Amino acid sequence: MNKSQHIRSWSDWLVLILLLLGAVVMLFPLIILTMNAFKTIGDYNAAGPLTLPAHPTMSGIVGFWKTSNFPVKFGNSLLISLIVAVLGVVISVLNSFALGIGKVKGNRWIILAIMLANMMPQEALLFPIYTMFKQVGLYNTQLSIIIIFTIIQSAYGTYLLSSVYGTFPQAILEASTIDGASRWQTLIKVVLPISWQTISVLFVFFFVWTWNEYMIPMAFLMDDSTQTVPLALATLQGQHTMDATTLASASLLSLLPTILFFIIFQRKLNQGIVAGAVK
Structure with missing residues (x-):
């Protein structure tokens, strides 16, 4: 491997690491929202919003679904x-x-x-x-x-x-x-x-x-x-008057359809962006 290839490989790894860090930053609110959506209010009050649910439950989602x-x-x-x-x-x-x-x-x-x-x-x-x-x-x-x-x-x-x-x-x-x-x-x-x-x-x-x-x-x-x-x-x-876990459950349920739609059409979206860039 010559020097230019070595430099390029390091730059590629650097770009990849930066992109991964960016993805984590962008997904962090969604991750926190998902964790809190499956918490009980007791878990939330005891440990706060940044911990995994100790007693996972779907009561908030079911409650919002019905209400x-x-x-x-x-x-x-x-x-x-x-x-x-x-x-x-x-x-x-x-x-x-x-x-x-x-x-x-x-x-x-x-x-x-x-x-x-x-x-x-x-x-x-x-x-x-x-x-x-x-x-x-x-x-x-x-x-x-x-x-x-x-x-x-x-x-x-x-x-x-x-x-x-x-x-x-x-x-x-x-x-x-x-x-x-x-x-x-x-x-x-x-x-x-x-x-x-x-x-x-x-x-x-x-x-x-x-x-x-x-x-x-x-x-x-x-x-x-x-x-x-x-x-x-x-x-x-x-x-x-909604507690934080119910609000998180409602927000997650409201976001899921658009997330799924985006995932389904992600390939078309990427192809379209690349095609526009080439033109």
């Missing part, structure tokens, strides 16, 4: 997040194809307007959309949340994808046109297969972001039967 009607909240969050993720991706692709590849007249100004809209805080949107959905009779319905977040997520997706499609190889597009492909065929058979990894990243992000949303669902979903998982946790905190 918050968690299966209904889980179903609501899953339905809303999946629909928003799918619709957000579809609208983002269609808008970006028109703006980035179709070269719609004034596309730069349109993209600028979308970017400025993305910068607007949700607090500024609450009153106008509350008034609008109240007037059309969609207040306190899951459809209102689906519409709102589909627009919000697709605006971000349009801004991101349009910049990607704006650098799409013109030679490929010209070849498809010479072969007689229509605009629709070019999108389906040429553009989508090449950009599928990037689109899959958007799908994962849209799902997780929508699942974790709290403020707008809190203002729009009043009935218990329409509420989502984050609202279940907040409502339980407001209605009951």
Whole structure:
């Protein structure tokens, strides 16, 4: 092994160690949360939050499951997040194809307007959309949340994808046109297969972001039967005085679906990030 290879091997080990330390730091809150979720209140009071549970129990998880009607909240969050993720991706692709590849007249100004809209805080949107959905009779319905977040997520997706499609190889597009492909065929058979990894990243992000949303669902979903998982946790905190172990159990149960979703789509997410980096 020459000197340069020896130095590179040491630098690789150093990077790996730093990444492992970073992973431990990032996962530390989740580890503490999991340990406390399986503790009794006696264990927590006696040993504090940084010890393993002496008498592991699922009473906190079971209690939150029953008290918050968690299966209904889980179903609501899953339905809303999946629909928003799918619709957000579809609208983002269609808008970006028109703006980035179709070269719609004034596309730069349109993209600028979308970017400025993305910068607007949700607090500024609450009153106008509350008034609008109240007037059309969609207040306190899951459809209102689906519409709102589909627009919000697709605006971000349009801004991101349009910049990607704006650098799409013109030679490929010209070849498809010479072969007689229509605009629709070019999108389906040429553009989508090449950009599928990037689109899959958007799908994962849209799902997780929508699942974790709290403020707008809190203002729009009043009935218990329409509420989502984050609202279940907040409502339980407001209605009951919870001990630390019950709060940890509720938080863990609320986080698990997004963690599992991320793990399932992790490979697609990594491929999408690498594909974007290569481009």
